[in-house]
Amino acid sequence: MTIDNNAPQLNAEGAAVARDDLRLEKFLPYRLSVLSNRVSNAIAQAYGARFHLTIPAWRVMAILGRFPDLSAAELVEQTAMDKVAISRAVSSLLKNDYITRSEDPADRRRQVLNLSELGRDVYARIVPLAQQYENDLMASLSTDERRQLDSIIEKLMDRAQAWAERGLMD
Amino acid sequence: MTIDNNAPQLNAEGAAVARDDLRLEKFLPYRLSVLSNRVSNAIAQAYGARFHLTIPAWRVMAILGRFPDLSAAELVEQTAMDKVAISRAVSSLLKNDYITRSEDPADRRRQVLNLSELGRDVYARIVPLAQQYENDLMASLSTDERRQLDSIIEKLMDRAQAWAERGLMD
DNA sequence: CGGCGGTGGTTACAATTGAAACCAATGTTA
DNA sequence: TAACATTGGTTTCAATTGTAACCACCGCCG
Numbered sequence: 385m386t387i388d389n390n391a392p393q394l395n396a397e398g399a400a401v402a403r404d405d406l407r408l409e410k411f412l413p414y415r416l417s418v419l420s421n422r423v424s425n426a427i428a429q430a431y432g433a434r435f436h437l438t439i440p441a442w443r444v445m446a447i448l449g450r451f452p453d454l455s456a457a458e459l460v461e462q463t464a465m466d467k468v469a470i471s472r473a474v475s476s477l478l479k480n481d482y483i484t485r486s487e488d489p490a491d492r493r494r495q496v497l498n499l500s501e502l503g504r505d506v507y508a509r510i511v512p513l514a515q516q517y518e519n520d521l522m523a524s525l526s527t528d529e530r531r532q533l534d535s536i537i538e539k540l541m542d543r544a545q546a547w548a549e550r551g552l553m554d
Numbered sequence: 555m556t557i558d559n560n561a562p563q564l565n566a567e568g569a570a571v572a573r574d575d576l577r578l579e580k581f582l583p584y585r586l587s588v589l590s591n592r593v594s595n596a597i598a599q600a601y602g603a604r605f606h607l608t609i610p611a612w613r614v615m616a617i618l619g620r621f622p623d624l625s626a627a628e629l630v631e632q633t634a635m636d637k638v639a640i641s642r643a644v645s646s647l648l649k650n651d652y653i654t655r656s657e658d659p660a661d662r663r664r665q666v667l668n669l670s671e672l673g674r675d676v677y678a679r680i681v682p683l684a685q686q687y688e689n690d691l692m693a694s695l696s697t698d699e700r701r702q703l704d705s706i707i708e709k710l711m712d713r714a715q716a717w718a719e720r721g722l723m724d
Numbered sequence: 725c726g727g728c729g730g731t732g733g734t735t736a737c738a739a740t741t742g743a744a745a746c747c748a749a750t751g752t753t754a
Numbered sequence: 755t756a757a758c759a760t761t762g763g764t765t766t767c768a769a770t771t772g773t774a775a776c777c778a779c780c781g782c783c784g
Contacts, residue, residue, distance in 0.1 A: 420590040
């Protein structure tokens with residue numbers, strides 16, 4: 385943790401007191417959360433209605449579209465979603481016949497997942513839709529801003545990741 | 555919607571086909587979601603454990619800390635959270651004695667909310683904590699990047715907001 | 725071989741969330 | 755002032771999610 389020029393002040397009794405109020409509408413974690421929810425919900429509505437897909441299910445398809453022959457555990461790695469979420473997404477995708485599951489003969493616990501014909505079809509229709517939304521977002525930014533955003537997100541992600549691993553205060 | 559240079563291609567049968575796969579790890583909505591969850595969860599853990607607060611409850615406190623004498627409906631406006639979430643947060647905050655509720659004599663449906671003494675105290679202890687996390691995030695960015703991020707978020711937010719109001723395709 | 729820790733994946737159950745119905749008070753219109 | 759629509763807020767019920775326990779299988783060590 386670096387220097388902290390918002391360090392708490394002490395009042396007459398020596399108790400810690402916030403130097404100023406928290407301006408939620410300027411507070412980065414809050415803004416990220418609102419932005420992310422707005423974006424995800426809008427997109428999810430677009431494909432969810434058309435194809436009966438939840439966000440986790442679509443994520444699984446998106447990964448399988450690029451990387452065939454993954455197991456559930458490998459999906460966990462790729463998506464940072466948790467085991468159970470993957471399991472549920474997979475079972476709903478199987479119900480829709482959007483993916484196929486086959487046993488790995490070498491390890492009978494492991495199940496190899498792939499998009500089905502139908503799934504590949506749906507995938508091919510959602511990808512441009514998703515990209516359209518992303519393009520629309522990006523269209524509000526200049527080329528420079530896009531580059532900046534990319535690198536900024538990367539940095540913030542690393543930082544937040546570090547918290548998860550070691551906690552903020554160490 | 556602007557020009558679309560990722561427009562779907564047609565294959566031999568004339569069916570729409572994605573020109574290229576979706577790279578989820580570069581897909582802005584996905585990255586925002588992961589980032590936002592990581593950040594919020596880390597912070598929520600920090601104050602949740604210490605003060606028995608959920609994210610919505612803390613948000614209510616944060617707003618009441620800056621703007622006393624609000625009603626639940628006004629909180630809805632301020633936070634973009636929904637009615638029910640506010641109602642539940644309020645009732646849990648009352649249970650903790652973090653806020654007070656008094657009837658508006660002019661309108662007996664309306665209930666005026668405020669931080670209690672205890673609530674003000676907790677607020678004063680959480681604010682620096684929250685700011686510490688934010689500072690830590692910001693510390694990974696240059697001054698320029700912070701400015702850029704601020705304006706980029708503003709632009710993206712407007713765009714996503716517009717979707718909610720009119721839909722993407724109009 | 726036989727036991728045992730680890731891994732892949734699912735199930736069960738509790739907590740959280742969201743949508744819609746609801747109640748009480750107010751405002752509005754006739 | 756009797757009806758009816760509106761607003762503030764809560765409750766109910768179903769769907770979603772998270773945590774922990776669980777089963778089946780693998781691989782290793784004695």
